[in-house]
Amino acid sequence: MRSVLIKPINYLTLFLVWLLVVCFAHDYVIKKINKNNHVTSQKIMQKSLNYHWELSNESDLVSDFSDDWQVTKSGLLSTQRAAEMSLNLQGRIIDPMIQQTLSLELILPDDKQNQVHVKFEFSNQMEPIFYGSADIELFSNKPTFDLNSIQWQLTDTTLGASSKTIKTWSDLGALDALVMRFYLKKPDSLLVKSVTLNQTVLDNPPQGVLCQSEFESTLSCHFTNRIKQHEQQYQYAGNLKQLYFSPFSQRPADIWLLAAWVFCLFALTSMSEYKQSFSYLLITLFFVVVSLLHQPWFGQYFKWFNGPLMLGFVSLLIVYRRHFLWPKDGVLWLWGVSMSLAVVLIYFSGWQLEFIRYFPQYLIWAWVQQLMLGPVVSTYFYQRLGTSKFMTACLVGVLFSSIHAPNHLLMLATLLSGILWSWSWLRYKNMYVNTFSHALLALVFYQAIPASWLGSARIGVFF
Numbered sequence: 001m002r003s004v005l006i007k008p009i010n011y012l013t014l015f016l017v018w019l020l021v022v023c024f025a026h027d028y029v030i031k032k033i034n035k036n037n038h039v040t041s042q043k044i045m046q047k048s049l050n051y052h053w054e055l056s057n058e059s060d061l062v063s064d065f066s067d068d069w070q071v072t073k074s075g076l077l078s079t080q081r082a083a084e085m086s087l088n089l090q091g092r093i094i095d096p097m098i099q100q101t102l103s104l105e106l107i108l109p110d111d112k113q114n115q116v117h118v119k120f121e122f123s124n125q126m127e128p129i130f131y132g133s134a135d136i137e138l139f140s141n142k143p144t145f146d147l148n149s150i151q152w153q154l155t156d157t158t159l160g161a162s163s164k165t166i167k168t169w170s171d172l173g174a175l176d177a178l179v180m181r182f183y184l185k186k187p188d189s190l191l192v193k194s195v196t197l198n199q200t201v202l203d204n205p206p207q208g209v210l211c212q213s214e215f216e217s218t219l220s221c222h223f224t225n226r227i228k229q230h231e232q233q234y235q236y237a238g239n240l241k242q243l244y245f246s247p248f249s250q251r252p253a254d255i256w257l258l259a260a261w262v263f264c265l266f267a268l269t270s271m272s273e274y275k276q277s278f279s280y281l282l283i284t285l286f287f288v289v290v291s292l293l294h295q296p297w298f299g300q301y302f303k304w305f306n307g308p309l310m311l312g313f314v315s316l317l318i319v320y321r322r323h324f325l326w327p328k329d330g331v332l333w334l335w336g337v338s339m340s341l342a343v344v345l346i347y348f349s350g351w352q353l354e355f356i357r358y359f360p361q362y363l364i365w366a367w368v369q370q371l372m373l374g375p376v377v378s379t380y381f382y383q384r385l386g387t388s389k390f391m392t393a394c395l396v397g398v399l400f401s402s403i404h405a406p407n408h409l410l411m412l413a414t415l416l417s418g419i420l421w422s423w424s425w426l427r428y429k430n431m432y433v434n435t436f437s438h439a440l441l442a443l444v445f446y447q448a449i450p451a452s453w454l455g456s457a458r459i460g461v462f463f
Helices: 008-045 063-068 224-236 256-272 275-294 296-299 301-319 332-348 355-387 389-402 409-426 433-448
Strands: 051-053 076-078 082-087 099-107 115-126 127-133 145-148 154-155 160-165 175-183 188-198 207-210 241-244
Touching: 008 224, 008 256, 008 389, 063 082, 082 188, 082 389, 115 160, 127 355, 154 332, 175 188, 175 296, 256 275, 256 389, 275 389, 296 301, 301 355, 332 409, 355 389, 355 409, 389 409, 409 433
Parallel strands: 207 241
Antiparallel strands: 051 188, 076 188, 082 175, 099 145, 099 188, 115 127, 115 175, 127 154, 154 160
């Protein structure tokens, strides 16, 4: 018999679990930023902040530019008379004040009558502003360019046309993209083996500063989305700073996650009168997965998980295919609530409807998530714990939110929506309304929230 008594301690414990994961997310982001800045600082002082692209695979290029090139053992090969190459900076910032030479390694034809030209285009995608060079003829297989000796013509996309303004390299400011356009007048092919952007000038190391003295509000010192935004602004301003916070930030971030796991197990024990050995194992596995998502190596090997994850999702759709049947209850109120919230968010986004183009494909991803959240997780804990539907929904909401760490804003949104969708599933068993609500609200949420507050919807090591 299910207990009808509500235990406030269970709700408080679950809220504490969520707060502990929030603390983990905060300290993880701070430590990651400070570690990256420290490594960059050391490279600057050693005069080794060089960006090198071996061009051994297409991942060295921005995906939109990969069609012009073929991967070979020696480098990237183009057989076109005009080929564009945009190098993948992987979030790094080019600082014209300290990186001032660019080297190419390529293979040119031996026939001196053949001509190959290149144009360089550096840009600040945040503005966006583009700086282009004139045509430069290539005479050797290993040319090195002094970027200070090149005149850079400004193109401001906000003005809609190229400007006649000519700038020197050191005046360009922070840059986050590099495009090279090769023009082959006679040769049939061009092989580019590597590209290197070299540091030539020393700079001062970053200074340690108190967070509260830098940001406009105390909230920004504790909100990972704002911290990330400020850090990006620092990088574009050419500043590397070590941010100091509370004394707790000096401890390993995983301590918070470990505490959250302990209190979550306590919550399970408090909710149920029966032994929950398998439930404890699932919760433990969940927190292990959250920790793994934040490990640096996970980002490097993420592509190897694509196949198994896709197979798992397809298997999930097959095993739970019975939930494709139309449910008995239409849950009209949730359709209405979802539409009303979407209209409000669209209003705040300036009535933009860009999200519609992504809606059909996002429905599939939303369906997979709702299968996990509803039939798999919510049903399991509801049946095993013997607690109320709302209590189960709160547990599932906390878990759903935690998997979105360290993105604080996304964690808050998924906590509330996770509780709603879990309870809706346990009450009405309607996958269609949950999936529609998920896809619609997620897309308009991403569209409506300013970049200065959300930044991106990325989680884990990718945040």
